Amino acid sequence: MEAYRCDRASDTHTVMPLAVVLAESTADVQVAVRWAAQHGVPIVPRGAGTGLSGGATTVAGCIVITTERMRAVQVDADTRTVVVQPGLLNAELKAEVARHGLWYPPDPASFQICSIGGNVATNAGGLCCVKYGVTADYVLGLEVVLADGRAVRFGGALIKDVAGLPMVKLFVGSEGTLGIITEITLRLLPAQPAHRTVAAWFDSPAQAAAAVAEIATGIRPSMLEYMDRLSVNAVEDHLGLGLDRDAAAFLLAGVDELDPHGRDLARIIEVCAAHGARSAAEVEPPRAAELEAGRRAAIPAVEERGRVLLEDVGVPIPLLGELIAGIEAISRANDVEVAFFAHAGDGNSHPLVVFDNEDRDQQTRAERAYGEIMTLAIRLGGTITGEHGVGRLKRPWLRSQIGDDALEVERRIKTALDPAGILNPGTIFKETQE
Amino acid sequence: MEAYRCDRASDTHTVMPLAVVLAESTADVQVAVRWAAQHGVPIVPRGAGTGLSGGATTVAGCIVITTERMRAVQVDADTRTVVVQPGLLNAELKAEVARHGLWYPPDPASFQICSIGGNVATNAGGLCCVKYGVTADYVLGLEVVLADGRAVRFGGALIKDVAGLPMVKLFVGSEGTLGIITEITLRLLPAQPAHRTVAAWFDSPAQAAAAVAEIATGIRPSMLEYMDRLSVNAVEDHLGLGLDRDAAAFLLAGVDELDPHGRDLARIIEVCAAHGARSAAEVEPPRAAELEAGRRAAIPAVEERGRVLLEDVGVPIPLLGELIAGIEAISRANDVEVAFFAHAGDGNSHPLVVFDNEDRDQQTRAERAYGEIMTLAIRLGGTITGEHGVGRLKRPWLRSQIGDDALEVERRIKTALDPAGILNPGTIFKETQE
The missing domain is CATH 3.30.70.3450 (Alpha-Beta Plaits)
Known part of the structure; x- marks a missing residue:
């Protein structure tokens, strides 16, 4: 269970979960959710565990429900869609659809190790998204297990469907706070152009x-x-x-x-x-x-220099230069190394604050720089997260980006779908009502 | 006020509104919403009134808030975005951004007479959407007046932003049931390719x-x-x-x-x-x-043959032939004329049931055919609406498409944001709790 305490984000506040549920089906997820709902036990949903914002790190007294064993995939070349379970890796999906002459564009740098379920939960981006859009642009249908254990379907293999509220879009990027995604219908494109x-x-x-x-x-x-x-x-x-x-x-x-x-x-x-x-x-x-x-290897390469605090800040594209200059100043002021790379065409960047785990003072300075970079992005009209999600690590900065009213509205949605607050508490929303 | 009783859908159940609010600013909308909230008066939000599903037809004792006079537009070529008020027409927006060498793709057939606010409220499609996507794919930010009169901003001029729940996506296509959209930030593309x-x-x-x-x-x-x-x-x-x-x-x-x-x-x-x-x-x-x-003129051209009940059904693309054959059978069985055209590459079609307004029996047969076509689409795994919205006219068929659980979840979202149910009652959701 030690391996399920945290995801790929540097979070030092994780705890041992009560249990890890290795779900093999929607029904398995439902059984676990019903048990948790009955006993008021927090649930941390998890895909491949490659999240970078601490959206799958554990909280006190939780169970982890991982979908990593749910890996079925069914391509329908006639409708240019694929129905896939959340545990399949992005690279595996790409390979499977390529056998049918089709292409699933979204390509997080980590596409060889991250799962489609995690991609959907965070609305993941990637390198080709500057032209081909992000995960949300490809999700046509979902099966979701709600906080009461019901499995509900939204959407399907239809390119255009506006019947009712856009629930599919609401769940994509909801980071496991509204439900657990157990099946996904994705739109595909013809094979990648040269x-x-x-x-x-x-x-x-x-x-x-x-x-x-x-x-x-x-x-x-x-x-x-x-x-x-x-x-x-x-x-x-x-x-x-x-x-x-x-x-x-x-x-x-x-x-x-x-x-x-x-x-x-x-x-x-x-x-x-x-x-x-x-x-x-x-x-x-x-x-x-x-x-x-080489670009895709940037995160593991920088990680060889020390522990990292990984940012995902975005700004309007013309302010990219100002963001970079500001980050250099933050790096100097706090005397910590910050590596910077970006999906520049989207204005979405990944400053990596590097620190020595053994050096408490440096760690404190790194954590300060981490917050200052998010504050800088907000000041530039930007975002604390472009594609990784808020998770637990960026949550303290969310309110200052989106404001009291927007957060209150989001909290109402959360409460409407998860009144007991058992789904991924601490991600996006504080564990206790604010 | 007679002109504000209904939109372009054939709805015979409209009533005279209590008043029509010709809002000229967000503050105007807020004043009207606060008054309505205080007095428990239903609000029908309205754009250019070109809706085809009765989403802007009146209900008993309502006020209409129209955004048709809110027409400001500000292009930012540096970020390739535009901030626009909801009353501007789609064609006017296209012309304005074209002056900056930019392109706003979504192009409903009615683009010369429909407003951006209505496009956003319905997540409108169009002809180029088969390649370039629908309205939702271009909306980056919104200002929304909520049911309590607060104006809240979500998103902004950022290509990628996943901070918090995807509220922008939730409001696009919500048909005025969750809030009234008063400002929109849209993503643009470089000028249309040849x-x-x-x-x-x-x-x-x-x-x-x-x-x-x-x-x-x-x-x-x-x-x-x-x-x-x-x-x-x-x-x-x-x-x-x-x-x-x-x-x-x-x-x-x-x-x-x-x-x-x-x-x-x-x-x-x-x-x-x-x-x-x-x-x-x-x-x-x-x-x-x-x-x-000629294709864009299909609706007005068919309307010259009589009154029409306009469908917006969609199916998985390989079932288009089956849909057409089924509609021909429905047309024969009910002895009514049904014209058929489609954004075929999206599987989204517009059967138009034509009838003589003076002939009660024919009208009854036309209404029956209208329902049977939606039922056929649902049986084929399709949708009752691909781009026009549910409105009031398609609401009776929504439950049989999306199911009890999905509708109950959507109702929870509606109640969370509009507990008194004053926003566009009867659209998507029944006026009274089911």
Whole structure:
């Protein structure tokens, strides 16, 4: 049970759960929920445990219900949909639908280890989302076990369906606070279009951020990723890809469905050059795959430098440069290392505050920096979380982002669906009524 | 006030409202809602009044709050977003953002007369939605006046934001039952890509439906519309475009972002031909614009034949042929004319039951056919409404589509946000608790 105390977020406040329920079916989930409801026991729902905001870390006296063994998948190529249980990994789903010539776009950097259920619970994003949208854009139907143990279906294999309140959309991103998702119907696209890749290296973050802002106004790249020097060096230490260790910022951009003249590709290179890139050029597919893998490895690579507090802040795209400058100031003021990379085309970034677990003072400074970065994002009109969810770790900052009234309205929804507050208490909402 | 009794749906049960509030600001809406809350007076929120499901028809003792005078619009090209008040028409918004080289995709057939507020309230679709998604896919932020008169903001100009429950998504498509939307932040795309158009004519609906099903499995058209013989003839009577009056079915398909070889365009023509099209060919842009305008004129054209009961049923795309055959049987059995056209690539169709207002018996048969078509769609695993909303006219069929449990859960959400039930009573939910 030790392995079920926490997810991938650094949370030092976890406890041993009362029990872990390895559900193999919707009925298993229902039995566990009914028992918990009867005894007033808190439930922590869990997918693959790769969450980064502490949405699946334990609370006192809880049971964990994990859907990791619920892995059935059924592709329907005729409707271009798939019905899948929540425990299947994102990469496994992608592979399964690819066998039918189809594509499930959302691609969290962790797609090889994260589950679809977790993706739906957090409305996960990824690299291609800048063009192809996030998890919510693909969810057509859900089966959900409610707080009283009933299993209810919403939606189905219909592209458009507005009959009744948009309940499917309400559950996607609700982080296990309103129900436990036990089956998902997803929309699929025809196989991924061919894409081409640009790599650009800059001498300053401001240059790269300005290039991103300009690209985002007029082009629809299929990927637009940013990495700072620290992240590039961490990845280089980790994978040895021959990256430019001296550059201050790296952009990795993709374009697909090109016009015959490769106009968008040329435009991206042009914009990067105009903003002072030391180099900006198309890279061939094998190298592009390496660079993309390098970007995806950023979190584990930075984790080799120490414990990390992982941010997921977002800002309006033109303020990306201001966010980066602000984070550098926070890093200096608190004397802690902050690695920065971003789904830049969405304005969604992942500053990683690195600290030494053994150094109490540094940990305190890291925790302070972690909060200051969220406060900075809020001040810039941004969000504390773009794709990872609030979980337990970001909850203290939620009120200052969304305000008293919005939080009160959300609490009413929560109470309407989970009056006893047994579903994932402490995630999004305080454990006790505020 | 007579003009505010009903929207564009044929509803014979409307009453004269107590008053019509022509709100010019959020504060105006708040004043009216607070007064209504204090006196327990039902509120019917209204946009341009072009709704097709009776979501803005009056109920006994109500006031109507119309947002038609709230028309401010502010484009931010840097973030590729626009902040707009609900009364602006869809076409006006499109024109305004086009001046900045930007594009707001959702395009209901009625885009020239329907308002953005109504589009958001119903999660409206349109012709390009088969590739570019529906209204909900573009709404980033909302200001909403709640049932107690508070104005609350959710979301903002952020592409990705998962902080808290997905309240923006909950309000889009809630048909004025949870709050009155007073400001909307929309995501925009770069100017519309060039597109090419195919027109295909068939001798049988089954052939056309089979072509649609095959196209939908492997291609992403930017438009895929279907019209039956009756609709084509009604449009031809109305506009005189030189359409093929004898064909049993007409498909109008668009493709954009083509690969250099025009592969998708050729493939659509090939699929139509393989399914027996009497003709299938690319049409030049001026003719394409005429044909698209013809499709958009289908509702007013059919309305010239009599009063209509307008359906909005959807089915999984492979069942489109079965839906059409079933509707033909219902038409014959009830001896009423049913025109049929569809956003075929989404499986979303608009059968129009035509009747003579003066002929009580025919009206009764038309009403019976109207219900039978929804029942047929539900039996095929479909929906009673793909993009128009439930309103008051489709509410009696909602329970049999979504089931007791789902409706009970939705009622809990409704009660949590509008405990006194003053917001648009009779739409989605029965006026009195079930």
